[in-house]
Amino acid sequence: MAQASGDMTSRTGRRLCAALSMLGDADEARALLVDLCTPGELADLAQRLEVATLLSEGQSYVAVSAATGASSTTVSRVSKCLLHGAGGYKIVLGRLDERATSHPGGVAEAGLDQGAAAYPGENAAHRPSAEVAAR
Numbered sequence: 001m002a003q004a005s006g007d008m009t010s011r012t013g014r015r016l017c018a019a020l021s022m023l024g025d026a027d028e029a030r031a032l033l034v035d036l037c038t039p040g041e042l043a044d045l046a047q048r049l050e051v052a053t054l055l056s057e058g059q060s061y062v063a064v065s066a067a068t069g070a071s072s073t074t075v076s077r078v079s080k081c082l083l084h085g086a087g088g089y090k091i092v093l094g095r096l097d098e099r100a101t102s103h104p105g106g107v108a109e110a111g112l113d114q115g116a117a118a119y120p121g122e123n124a125a126h127r128p129s130a131e132v133a134a135r
Contacts, residue, residue, distance in 0.1 A: 051078045052089040053096075 007013050023029045033042060047070050054064040061075045070078075082089050 048074065048078050049089075049092070051075055052082055053093060055079055055082055056089075056093055 008017060019032070020029075023032060033045075037045070047068055050068050051064055051070050051074060054067060055061075055075070055078060059067070061072060061079070064070065064075050065072055068075075078089070
């Protein structure tokens with residue numbers, strides 16, 4: 001019987017996790033995400049990360065929903081993950097905070113303000129590097 005597609009303990013789930021852990025920088029991550037996900041999936045992932053960011057800053061569900069356009073169900077689901085999940089949001093949010101504060105130029109120099117576009121052509125900042133594109 002085939003494993004559920006969301007089962008990260010399956011062979012394919014473990015392979016995906018291994019692939020993600022091999023990415024060297026944001027350009028490589030962007031290139032893989034663009035290849036793996038539809039524009040809607042990328043928008044959903046980015047929205048969930050923003051929801052997690054705002055919730056971790058102490059904003060209310062209503063404020064987070066208004067700021068991100070996320071449904072109350074999405075905000076609630078992300079909140080449950082922050083409180084009782086596997087810890088992925090906390091790891092990533094902590095590292096994003098470290099990166100932003102460790103660069104003298106703040107968020108811009110850390111490369112964290114690249115815009116909201118997800119696909120090449122929408123925003124030049126989101127195109128894979130020449131090295132990644134040549135592969």
